[in-house]
Amino acid sequence: MPQHNATEFIKKGEKEYLHHLSIDCVLFGYHDRHLKVLLLKWKDAEKWSLPGGFIRLDENLEQAATRILNERTGLDEIFLQQFQTFGEPGRSYRSKEDVAHLSTITNAAMGPDHWLLKRTVSIGYYAVTEYSKVNPQPDHLSDECTWCEIDAVPRLIFDHNLIFSEALKALRMQIYHQPIGYNLLPEKFTLPEIHDLYETILGKALDRRNFAKKIVSLGLIKKLNERKSIGAHRSPFLYKFDKRRYDKALREGMILAF
Amino acid sequence: MPQHNATEFIKKGEKEYLHHLSIDCVLFGYHDRHLKVLLLKWKDAEKWSLPGGFIRLDENLEQAATRILNERTGLDEIFLQQFQTFGEPGRSYRSKEDVAHLSTITNAAMGPDHWLLKRTVSIGYYAVTEYSKVNPQPDHLSDECTWCEIDAVPRLIFDHNLIFSEALKALRMQIYHQPIGYNLLPEKFTLPEIHDLYETILGKALDRRNFAKKIVSLGLIKKLNERKSIGAHRSPFLYKFDKRRYDKALREGMILAF
Structure with missing residues (x-):
């Protein structure tokens, strides 16, 4: 999202998004014997996360997941599947430094009662794509949007390492029950x-x-x-x-x- | 829950529970070639629902699911598994008549801005038990708590028929990947x-x-x-x-x- 959108979001999102709920997307990329996952690096900080965001009052969960992935990475036409909801009470804790950092990069003040600082339950979505065919781009909140080998995932914010590993389990389970490969292999x-x-x-x-x-x-x-x-x-x-x-x-x- | 608890919940729950989020439990019961599901009948009304409830600010999702099933049906020591989260914007709509009815049976007024009338996303949990071994009891909000054959489930409130059928799909998928039967069959x-x-x-x-x-x-x-x-x-x-x-x-x- 452009900066003014991020600023507006911090300032006015309270009335446009469901409180206490977020969505995080685990996008896997396959190409030639490599399986990777798409990560965002926070702007001006050594912090990595999954692409995530919030649910508008009038959209359903699938619409929100698709929009969030698009806003955060530029990617479109990715069919995301819900796999698990994460709700430990402390999972989305932001330190004072994190809050100050977010205020700085969005140029929007966040008081201690800000809606983004409430306990948040996150609904996990995942998908697999052919990573040589897409070109993800970081949003305004991020410096980088990068494919990372699944066995080299760094420490991520919040409980995102757990969300990632549960998504990988769900993907592995899925291939015993649903065909896979149509968009991942050449036609022949x-x-x-x-x-x-x-x-x-x-x-x-x-x-x-x-x-x-x-x-x-x-x-x-x-x-x-x-x-x-x-x-x-x-x-x-x-x-x-x-x-x-x-x-x-x-x-x-x-x-x-x- | 006893009536005073239900009344307190309507009056003061706003500060004790996460808004916009609920949990619904699909409890299957097996005995001698029969598979049933546990349903609650609303007090003084011909409405049926799954046992559901809300998440306290300080408990995690599994704790909430276990507590909710216990408060609504009296059952304990049931290992519930999360299977899907339901979030269509209109899924939990309550008509004026429903709101009036809930106010009457709890003896607590509910204005149009009441937190229970906001859009609610519900996290689905399910389990299977041996129904001849347990004795579910209706809570104060319900007249009956009954095992119903899975092919004779009546029209349920909200999207509870969808939650039930997705739980059945999840259970059927699960038995290809996890053993089942330890608590459902005799020891020998x-x-x-x-x-x-x-x-x-x-x-x-x-x-x-x-x-x-x-x-x-x-x-x-x-x-x-x-x-x-x-x-x-x-x-x-x-x-x-x-x-x-x-x-x-x-x-x-x-x-x-x-």
Whole structure:
């Protein structure tokens, strides 16, 4: 958000947003065997956070999550899923220094009774995108908006490390029940490519032969009469998603066991 | 809660509870091939709801859920799990008649700006218990506290039918990833008994032979050198849960695919 918006938000948000409630977004990015998470660095401070914000009086939770991710990172058309709500009483405590810092960068005073300093319960949303295809930008409250490898996440503010790790658990659970990959792999892909995707997200090795058998038997992908040339003697078959079955499994769920 | 507590709550709760937030509990009950859900009937009105309530300023979400279920139904020692948060802007709308009714039964006036009439986001919790072992009791706000077959749930207030159906989805998803049955079956049980439990919760037929093979291969149950006599020529082996493996699977998750 531009600075005047951030200032207006601190000054007048009290009447436009639900008190005691926020939303935090965990955006995972996949590309070529790497899984990353999108983090914001606070303006003029060595503090990192997930992109988060508040819910307007008249919008529903999904609308709020989409708007917040857009305002904080510039990203659009990301389908976010709710996964858990975080409500320890002290989770969003801001020190005096933090409050002073926020007042300074927004040029808006915050007294001790300010609505942003009340206990806040946060609703977690997550999504996965192909990070080489998007270009996130920091908002006015942030210096940087950066993809960070999931095993190198720094200390984050509040309970954001917990929110991140619970989102990762939810993502790993999800891939046993919903197809994944449509927006993460090229339109035509090889079995090793989809195998890499699943291994990277699950963070563990999956037997290649067994994986291929299971994923093909679900009917989500179909073999093309076409090969990819990746070396002198290597030209694996290409596959693509069966979009009709993929969408059906998205709606109705499925069971995948490796 | 006793009437004076309900009255105090309407009058003074504004300073003791988080505004804009509530918790609703979906308690499922299993017994002998029946799956039910616990509902409250409003005092002096033909309105049904899930047991719900509000979060004190100093308690966390799990503490609030446990206290609320206890205050509204008398039940204790029920391990509730969070599953989804519900936040459509109009979800908790109370008509003038509803407000007047609530004022009457609590003997406490509620003006149009009363905090309970603000937009409320509700955090859903659920659990499963053995309903023949517990004895729920209605609180002062309710006439009845009743187990209702899951396929005969009446029209509930607010979006409680949605909360119920999403809880059922969450429960059905959970049994593919966490063991279930320790508090729902007798200490020693037959394969048909645990098969019935899974079929009833999933609401679909499961091949008996395949089910037995899968559930035994997970190592969660062990065969005893003991049989149950259930008829002239029928005496199936008894099984019990391997508590160590059961608890490990609870902590770490597992994958069950029929």
